Amino acid sequence: MCDPVTDDLSDLQVEVPKAPRRAFRQIDPGARALVVAVCVMVMLVAALLPWVDGASGWQILFGLAPAGTVIGLVPIIYAVCSTLFGVVVSAAALVTRLWALAFAGAAGCGFSTLTSLLAIWSQQSTSSHEPGPGPGLGLILGALTLIVLTFQWVKLTFTRD
Template structure:
């Protein structure tokens, strides 16, 4: 009995600090989880001509497909922050990871806009090949993910 009370005396002072480090996503958890799944689906769809997002990420695009640095950077950031960090933040519910997800998704959103722009323009006056459906889905998903993480991160008491 006294051992239980001594454990309680140790745990009670730690409770506010533990609560301060954690987030409660509530209903946003489902929206974020769906967005993480959509980011994975977007990696399976075409991004640059016939090359899918995972091919762009790992440099396995078909021969003759011109892939610049910006779509590769977007693929890396989208998978890192949109899938890995977001998933880890949902599982652990740590505020620091949710902050990293918010900042990383915001940066990934900028790289996604640049990736779409890079697919629409060329060095000549001819239009570019255009962005694939996967890169557009990734862009739209990152918009939702960024706003969800920012609201969740900065809504803490």
């Protein structure tokens, strides 16, 4: 006959040794979770706004820019990196609370910040002596949001107990 108390104790004996390792692999974002979640939403809004010559971020990401719009390689790299790290990895790290994903978010958002600055610069300069078309509002909003995300993930990954 099965004794429920004995079964519970045997399950507990298996789980207790795993607890420190599980706690070591996880983060507790606390109030930063709200900041990161808002930043993920702002990144999605930034993808809807114009980036390059009226083409929005999602159009650049999926290669659906209007005909005649010249989009360089740097804004495309930025669109991929910002979506991957600023939205996907950040959301996955919040949901799973895994330290490895938070660290990937910190490193990826840092790299995406650099690509965002290069994308903004590429829109301001041309090969001639005339200024470029200038960065769109979505490009600037995404860059600022990635800076905030980078600081949030860095603080979360390096202030772990």
